Amino acid sequence: xxxxxxxxxxALLDAILKGAIKPGGKLPTETELAEKFNTSRMSAHYxxxxxxxxxxxxxxxxxxxxxLKKPDTGCARELEGKFSRRVNVIASPKKSRNIxxxxxxxLYEMEKHFAENGFSMSQSELPLNxxxxxxxxxxxxxxxxxSAALVLIPEQEEMNLYFENIELLYRYQWNIYVxxxxxxxxxxxxxxxxxxxxxxxGIMAVEYLYGKGFRxxxxxxxxxxxxxxxxxxxxxxxxxxxxxxxxxxLEPEIMNIHEPKNLELICKKIKSSRIYPAFAALNxxxxxxxxxxxxxxxxxxxxDFSVISFDNNPExxxxxxxxxxxxxxxxxxxxxxxxxxxxxxxxxxxxxxIKISSGIIERETCRK
Numbered sequence: 001x002x003x004x005x006x007x008x009x010x011a012l013l014d015a016i017l018k019g020a021i022k023p024g025g026k027l028p029t030e031t032e033l034a035e036k037f038n039t040s041r042m043s044a045h046y047x048x049x050x051x052x053x054x055x056x057x058x059x060x061x062x063x064x065x066x067x068l069k070k071p072d073t074g075c076a077r078e079l080e081g082k083f084s085r086r087v088n089v090i091a092s093p094k095k096s097r098n099i100x101x102x103x104x105x106x107l108y109e110m111e112k113h114f115a116e117n118g119f120s121m122s123q124s125e126l127p128l129n130x131x132x133x134x135x136x137x138x139x140x141x142x143x144x145x146x147s148a149a150l151v152l153i154p155e156q157e158e159m160n161l162y163f164e165n166i167e168l169l170y171r172y173q174w175n176i177y178v179x180x181x182x183x184x185x186x187x188x189x190x191x192x193x194x195x196x197x198x199x200x201x202g203i204m205a206v207e208y209l210y211g212k213g214f215r216x217x218x219x220x221x222x223x224x225x226x227x228x229x230x231x232x233x234x235x236x237x238x239x240x241x242x243x244x245x246x247x248x249x250l251e252p253e254i255m256n257i258h259e260p261k262n263l264e265l266i267c268k269k270i271k272s273s274r275i276y277p278a279f280a281a282l283n284x285x286x287x288x289x290x291x292x293x294x295x296x297x298x299x300x301x302x303x304d305f306s307v308i309s310f311d312n313n314p315e316x317x318x319x320x321x322x323x324x325x326x327x328x329x330x331x332x333x334x335x336x337x338x339x340x341x342x343x344x345x346x347x348x349x350x351x352x353x354i355k356i357s358s359g360i361i362e363r364e365t366c367r368k
Contacts, residue, residue: 004039008047011037013079016056016067027057027065054079073171086120087339088142088173091153093125101314102328103153106179109332110151117340119148126158132165139172149175149339152191156182156229163189177339179331182229183355193353194334198230201324201358202237205280205308206244208324208360212367214278214306217242220266221282231282234310238280263293270305271297278306278366284313287321287365302367312361320364331356 012028015021028036033044048065051057054075059065071079089110091103111121124142127134142150150173152162162169162178163186169176170190180186180195209217219238267290270277281287287309291301301307312325334356 004037004043005046008033008037008039008044009050012047012051016051016070017076019070021067023067023069025067027067029064051079085118085148086122086146087114087149087151088145088147089121089123089151089153090126090138090142091123092155092158093128102181102311102326105328106153106332106335109329110335113333113336114340117336119340126154126161130158130161132161132168135161135165136168139168143172147173147175149173149177151177151179151335151339153179159186166190175339177335179335180353183233184229185353190351192338192351194331194338195353195355196230196326197355197357198234199237199240201310202234202239202280203241203244204237204358204360205310205324206238206241209278209280209306209308209366210241212278212306214276216273216275216277217280218266218269218277219280219282220286234282238282263290266290267294267297267299270294270299276305276367278308281307281309284309284311284316284319284321284323287323288316288319291319291365301365306366308360308366322363322366323361324358325361326356326358 012021012033021027027048030041030044030048033047034041037043048057052059052065054071056068056071056075057065058068089107091107107121107123114121122142122145124138126138130138150169152158154162159178159180159182166189176191178189178191178193180193181198183195183197183199206217219235219242221235266279279287279290281290287307290307294301294305299305306322308322308324310324312321312323334354338352338354
């Protein structure tokens with residue numbers, strides 16, 4: 001959009017918001033605006049058209065245009081951000097992020113691809129244990145700088161906070177996108193989402209081991225296991241995959257142990273097993289703990305057992321874990337397409353939930 005169209009639009013909007021043009025009042029004609037801003041009538045026509053599309057301006061039979069109503073707060077903020085080239089991102093505090101490396105990689109890719117498309121990206125953090133008051137304060141701060149879109153990358157607790165404050169979010173921004181890590185369906189949540197699918201990840205891990213020819217597949221859960229919905233969905237996927245495997249010649253099992261690091265029971269099972277076992281750990285940290293514990297029994301992966309895990313966490317890269325993880329670079333790029341490249345339809349009222357599939361990263365902890 002050229003500068004003259006933007007200048008006319010911003011001048012009209014400013015006059016409306018400040019009350020210089022009141023409901024029922026007449027707008028300047030296209031000719032008057034074109035002369036004032038030294039541009040064409042088409043530029044003036046386009047600028048007024050944007051206000052008409054929001055139901056604020058109406059033409060009469062004589063060709064004049066009148067203001068129907070003053071925009072409410074949410075609509076006003078959206079209109080003010082119409083020409084903003086800034087995308088605001090709200091993420092959880094770094095020290096509270098369960099999978100910090102996911103967010104960091106995704107945010108890096110987002111910022112890079114937004115820049116390639118002429119947008120800047122501004123990051124904000126929601127304080128720990130924030131409530132409605134803290135959220136409103138942050139939204140107020142963000143809105144003052146202008147915003148083409150708002151991207152939310154929440155932990156589970158923050159997802160609940162956003163769900164409880166839908167009207168508040170819409171008051172400050174209409175163009176909202178959410179990274180839904182759990183893949184859960186949030187009925188009545190009116191924002192576009194990019195979602196992972198941890199349930200399918202669990203099934204994928206078991207099918208990978210099955211495809212490798214393993215007959216004995218074991219997973220485990222603990223009393224102190226993280227109860228986040230994405231962890232629960234991943235475990236449910238593992239259980240579904242193992243249930244399917246039990247109908248074949250495989251010997252699936254889900255063990256219960258009291259603490260994540262109390263893995264002696266599993267190591268003893270490896271020692272006593274007559275069948276080479278494969279393990280599906282709920283995340284890379286669990287897999288690393290198993291490998292460390294097994295080392296005390298002179299057991300090595302993949303010589304004595306195989307293990308597959310989840311997340312591709314750089315903290316455990318030295319373990320060379322075969323792991324299931326989402327393509328974080330693709331996730332960041334997909335957000336950019338989602339927000340500003342119109343790669344997906346954005347009809348009003350059409351809430352989109354685009355799922356990003358994970359993949360297997362093969363390393364050394366699974367026998368070839």
